[in-house]
Amino acid sequence: MMRLIGLRKGGARTYARRYLYPKRGIGEIFERMSDKMIGAGGELVLGARVMGLERFRERVVGVRYQQDGVERHLACDAVISTLALPLTSKMLADPAHPLPTQVRDAGARLRFRAIRLVNVLLDMPEVSPHTWMYVSEPHYLMSRIQEPRQRSPYAAPPGKTSLMLEIPCDVGDATWTAPDESLYARCMSDLKSLGFHDVERATLEYFSSYVEEGYPIYHLDYQRDRDCVLAFTSETKNLISCGRQGAFRYIFMDTAMEMGLAAARSIIEHGVLKDTARRQIANLRSERGLVETQALTA
C-alpha cells in the first residue's frame, strides 16, 4: 500500500502488467458467445435457478430448474455443471440413493467466502493510475480497490470514473446485511485514511452487489474432502463438475473457460464425456508454479 500511495519507491508490485481486455468489459465475451450459440440454433435459458438433477442409473437424464416462479424440466444427454461442488453432489442423491455419509460430511466442509462489492460512481477523471490495489491490513474493511476505467476507458463516461470496493464476508453476517449507507460511510473513512480524500466529495451514486460463493476456503485437508466429493460426482458418467465452484479450486477466468472448452470438446468428439476427460478437467492447470499459485487474491 505504501508503494501505491507513493510513500515508498519502486512502483506497484503486481502479477500482471499487460493483458488484453474487452473494450466494454468482460461481459462482452459472453454476449458474443451467446449470440453465436443462438445463431447456430442453440437455446439459452437465463434467470433460472437449477433445483435438481434427475438420475437414471449412472446418468443424468434431466435438469429441474425454476424460472419466473415456475418449475421446469429439461431433458439432457450430458451436463457440464459449474454449480458449487457440494450442491451438485447433493443433487445427485435421492431417497432411493442417499448421499454416502462420508461424501455428505466432506461436502459440508467445503465452504466458500462471500464478497460484497460497494460500487461507487464518481465525478472525477481518475482515483489512481492503478487498476487494482490490495489492502491487506485487517483494520480496513475492503480487501481490494478496483478502478474499472483503468481496465478500459469505455468503462466510464468521459471525465468520470468509478470504484469497486471488495469486502470479504459470510452470507448473512453483519457486513452482508448492512445497509448501503453505513457500509459506504465506513468505506469512505477507510479510503480517506489510505490517502484518497476526494472520493466522497466526487460521489454521484453508490450501490452494492453480492457474490455468495466468491472464494473457496482451503481448510487443512481440503484436498481430501474435495477428492472425495469429486470422486462421487464422477460416478455419474455424463456429468462433469468444473469451474471455480464446481472444481472447488482457486482458479481464474481463463482456466474456468479452458475447463468448459475441454468438456464441450469431449462431448462433441466422443458423444459423451470420456472417463479420462472427467477426471482431468477439474484438475486442469494444477501443475506447480502457475501464476494462480503465486497470486491468491483474484
Ligand SMILES: Cc1cc2nc3c(=O)[nH]c(=O)nc-3n(C[C@H](O)[C@H](O)[C@H](O)COP(=O)(O)OP(=O)(O)OC[C@H]3O[C@@H](n4cnc5c(N)ncnc54)[C@H](O)[C@@H]3O)c2cc1C
Ligand atoms: C471478486 C472477484 C474478482 C475476480 N477477479 C478476477 C479477475 O480479475 N480475473 C480473473 O481471471 N478471474 C477473476 N475472478 C475469478 C473468476 O470470476 C472465476 O474464476 C470465474 O468466474 C469462474 O467461472 P465459473 O463459470 O466457474 O463460475 P462463475 O463465473 O462464478 O459462474 C457460476 C454461476 O453459477 C450461478 N449459480 C450458482 N448456483 C446456481 C443454481 N443453483 N442455479 C443456477 N445458477 C447458479 C452463479 O450465480 C454464477 O453466475 C474473480 C472472482 C471474484 C469473486
